[in-house]
Amino acid sequence: MADQNWWEEKDDAPEPKSGDLSEEEVESSTSEAASNVPFFSGYTKQKAAATGLFAFSFLVGDWWWDGSNGFSALIGSTLSVSEMPTWVPESIEYWTSEFGFAGILMVISWVLWDITPLVFFCGFALSWRGSHRAEVGPEELEQHRRSGKSSYRFLISFSILLLVMDFIQYMVWMDWNLLDSVTYPTDFFVFHFWQMIAFGAVFGLNPENEWIK
Numbered sequence: 001m002a003d004q005n006w007w008e009e010k011d012d013a014p015e016p017k018s019g020d021l022s023e024e025e026v027e028s029s030t031s032e033a034a035s036n037v038p039f040f041s042g043y044t045k046q047k048a049a050a051t052g053l054f055a056f057s058f059l060v061g062d063w064w065w066d067g068s069n070g071f072s073a074l075i076g077s078t079l080s081v082s083e084m085p086t087w088v089p090e091s092i093e094y095w096t097s098e099f100g101f102a103g104i105l106m107v108i109s110w111v112l113w114d115i116t117p118l119v120f121f122c123g124f125a126l127s128w129r130g131s132h133r134a135e136v137g138p139e140e141l142e143q144h145r146r147s148g149k150s151s152y153r154f155l156i157s158f159s160i161l162l163l164v165m166d167f168i169q170y171m172v173w174m175d176w177n178l179l180d181s182v183t184y185p186t187d188f189f190v191f192h193f194w195q196m197i198a199f200g201a202v203f204g205l206n207p208e209n210e211w212i213k
Helices: 023-035 042-060 070-099 101-126 138-173 178-191 193-205
Strands: none
Touching (some): 042 070, 042 138, 042 193, 070 101, 101 193, 138 178, 138 193, 178 193
16 A cells, blocks of 8 residues: 555655755844944944044143143042032132022032043043944844933933033122023133034934934
8 A cells, every 4th residue: 555654654854955054044044143243333434423522622722711722621520529529618608608508509510520530531432332343143243222321311411411501600790680681692602612513413323213224
């Protein structure tokens, strides 16, 4: 009979040729291809552009209000931080005698401006945590997105606090005259033009707003 001893029949599937890939090899090659993606994705280019804009403002701008660029300001900022245990209490004591509690807010504003060069330099530098090879995997690209997002959130929060406290100390100097507040945007632009460029560059660190594809 035709189907007698059917259990002894061999599988009719053809043997893979020596030049063909096995299923395991196909999966391995597919996984390897998926893991090797260009480092310069759209977001990476966007973050590079944002960092470049910040670097430009940091290199050529006045970050210490005496003509010093960002790197000179880093020295001044570091020295100021090391001396804060001395000058902050003295400043608080003096300005509270002049303006009361508002004097404390003024000193806080000055402290924030003094550490601004350090904060922005470290914020942008830390946004590049991760591998920088020409070909990286999805996990490494995701690490770059996470590091950029954390720096974005930190710098945005710091910038908002900085602007609020700066406006408060401005109004203290103006004796809380609301009519004088209309000059604040102009004065801020004149004294903090290069920092405004850095504020704008921060938005390029946000991976949720990818402008470059």
